[in-house]
Amino acid sequence: MKNEYDIIVVGAGPAGSIASKFASEKGISVLMLEKDRDVGYPVRCGEAVSLAGVEEFVKPDPKWIAAEITKFSFISPDKTEVIIPFDGKGIILERKIFDYELANLAAQNGTEILTRTYVNGLILENNKVCGVKYEFRGKQHQIKSKIVIGADGVESRVGRWGGLKTHSDFRDMESGIQITAANINVDPNTCYFYWGSEYAPQGYLWIFPKGNKLANIGLAITGDIGKKKSAISFLNEFMNNYFPNSPILSSVAGGIPFTPTLKKIVNPGIMLVGDAARQINPLSGGGIISGMIGGSIAGKVAADAIISNDLNKIYDYEILWRERLGKRHEMFNRIKNGIYKFSDEKYNQIAHSLVDLPDEKRTLGNVAKKAVINNPSLLIDVAKVFLK
Amino acid sequence: MIFCNNFIKEVILLLIEIIPDKCDFCGCCVGVCPEDAIELKEAEIKIIEKLCTNCSKCVWSCPIEVLKFNSNKIALEKV
Numbered sequence: 001m002k003n004e005y006d007i008i009v010v011g012a013g014p015a016g017s018i019a020s021k022f023a024s025e026k027g028i029s030v031l032m033l034e035k036d037r038d039v040g041y042p043v044r045c046g047e048a049v050s051l052a053g054v055e056e057f058v059k060p061d062p063k064w065i066a067a068e069i070t071k072f073s074f075i076s077p078d079k080t081e082v083i084i085p086f087d088g089k090g091i092i093l094e095r096k097i098f099d100y101e102l103a104n105l106a107a108q109n110g111t112e113i114l115t116r117t118y119v120n121g122l123i124l125e126n127n128k129v130c131g132v133k134y135e136f137r138g139k140q141h142q143i144k145s146k147i148v149i150g151a152d153g154v155e156s157r158v159g160r161w162g163g164l165k166t167h168s169d170f171r172d173m174e175s176g177i178q179i180t181a182a183n184i185n186v187d188p189n190t191c192y193f194y195w196g197s198e199y200a201p202q203g204y205l206w207i208f209p210k211g212n213k214l215a216n217i218g219l220a221i222t223g224d225i226g227k228k229k230s231a232i233s234f235l236n237e238f239m240n241n242y243f244p245n246s247p248i249l250s251s252v253a254g255g256i257p258f259t260p261t262l263k264k265i266v267n268p269g270i271m272l273v274g275d276a277a278r279q280i281n282p283l284s285g286g287g288i289i290s291g292m293i294g295g296s297i298a299g300k301v302a303a304d305a306i307i308s309n310d311l312n313k314i315y316d317y318e319i320l321w322r323e324r325l326g327k328r329h330e331m332f333n334r335i336k337n338g339i340y341k342f343s344d345e346k347y348n349q350i351a352h353s354l355v356d357l358p359d360e361k362r363t364l365g366n367v368a369k370k371a372v373i374n375n376p377s378l379l380i381d382v383a384k385v386f387l388k
Numbered sequence: 389m390i391f392c393n394n395f396i397k398e399v400i401l402l403l404i405e406i407i408p409d410k411c412d413f414c415g416c417c418v419g420v421c422p423e424d425a426i427e428l429k430e431a432e433i434k435i436i437e438k439l440c441t442n443c444s445k446c447v448w449s450c451p452i453e454v455l456k457f458n459s460n461k462i463a464l465e466k467v
């Protein structure tokens with residue numbers, strides 16, 4: 001290990017590994033620090049992504065693909081099911097292996113990695129971040145760098161120490177809980193989404209098949225709902241009602257910040273990527289691909305700033321992120337604010353009008369159009385997203 | 389934190405409790421804490437008493453009911 005690095009990345013999730021990969025492939029020195037013992041474990045995720053999104057960064061490999069998805073199923077509160085063919089292909093990841101592979105990719109490009117390393121502060125000089133403080137095997141250490149990339153996920157504290165506001169309002173934080181269960185008899189190529197107050201008010205419940213009758217079953221609700229009833233209570237009720245005899249192989253909790261990206265994701269010497277920057281899609285809650293996109297932009301920009309010896313260039317990242325996904329996420333957030341507050345009757349009405357449509361007209365765009373028919377202020381946003 | 393008026397000293401303690409051995413270390417509570425009062429290592433969670441304002445946002449956000457607001461801990465002392 002060196003005494004000083006060009007870049008230190010905190011957190012070895014998808015956003016951190018991809019940032020590290022893109023920075024180190026330009027020949028600069030990168031160190032990635034992870035507090036957990038293993039990269040990629042525990043898996044706090046439904047593991048659903050679009051294949052095209054993954055392909056932008058890594059060649060698909062059957063060893064981390066658990067299932068292929070060709071259809072969505074939306075289930076309304078009165079149990080009307082609407083099946084919609086997926087325009088493209090989705091996959092359910094084996095994230096334990098996928099995250100490992102991404103860290104390996106960073107390592108192959110020159111990134112050094114240290115696990116069981118808890119970053120607990122930043123080194124600041126003249127209001128500029130220039131390194132991290134960390135605990136490793138019970139001892140305190142410090143290490144300097146020109147840039148720190150905070151990829152420390154939903155629990156991010158690195159940004160706060162660097163003067164960026166990273167915490168989310170509890171009403172915008174989705175409290176998530178998920179189990180992986182056996183003997184789940186669902187279509188192995190369909191992702192299921194349940195809506196309404198019985199399943200997950202102000203959120204949704206999902207069943208994502210993982211092959212061999214295994215499935216990820218989870219849900220997320222806002223902190224506002226959590227005040228009265230916790231996520232785990234909703235999930236226990238669902239399992240008792242729908243799958244009482246399905247053994248549970250694992251269970252995880254997790255937070256999903258359903259917000260647009262933070263206003264500021266760069267300060268002198270520090271950049272935030274992934275969940276730490278709140279780069280999650282605020283409508284779907286998907287954050288793997290968008291975190292990788294954020295990480296790739298940040299990694300490239302940081303490396304260029306170091307190579308050109310002009311650290312002010314890191315501010316380009318904010319602009320490039322906003323152009324690529326940031327503005328789009330603001331739009332998704334407005335749509336979410338409309339859709340997630342629908343009453344059970346509204347969800348039922350939408351489902352009834354969609355089941356009557358012929359197959360070829362049952363598209364995600366039409367779902368969205370139906371969803372906003374009584375909420376005209378959302379129409380412009382929906383049109384921009386789906387009707388391009 | 390100590391508030392004083394002429395007769396009553398209200399000693400406000402840390403009222404948020406972590407139910408032992410229940411935490412999944414998921415970080416959701418850290419993500420909503422406005423005071424940066426929660427420290428989460430690999431398998432260790434701690435509330436930093438001097439920073440916590442007992443606002444309960446972490447309690448409402450915990451997906452698996454690990455955190456509890458314990459009002460019984462409010463202590464009133466005459467001065």
Ligand SMILES: Cc1cc2nc3c(=O)[nH]c(=O)nc-3n(C[C@H](O)[C@H](O)[C@H](O)COP(=O)(O)OP(=O)(O)OC[C@H]3O[C@@H](n4cnc5c(N)ncnc54)[C@H](O)[C@@H]3O)c2cc1C
Binds near residue numbers: 014045253
């Ligand atoms: C229940 C649930 C279901 C989800 N389902 C999906 C889904 O189906 N599809 C999808 O795309 N997204 C999903 N998400 C969201 C997705 O998991 C995240 O958006 C994604 O993992 C973000 O990647 P990241 O690299 O930003 O952060 P993370 O993957 O969270 O990685 C952050 C890393 O930083 C480490 N770290 C944190 N603090 C420190 C520190 N101080 N020092 C050192 N290391 C630190 C952590 O240990 C962690 O390894 C889901 C989330 C949850 C909770």
Ligand code: SF4
Binds near residue numbers: 421439447
């Ligand atoms: S009560 Fe409020 S301040 Fe205290 S730890 Fe919880 S969220 Fe933070």
Ligand code: SF4
Binds near residue numbers: 410433449451453
């Ligand atoms: S939200 Fe609950 S389970 Fe998650 S880290 Fe906090 S106390 Fe633990």
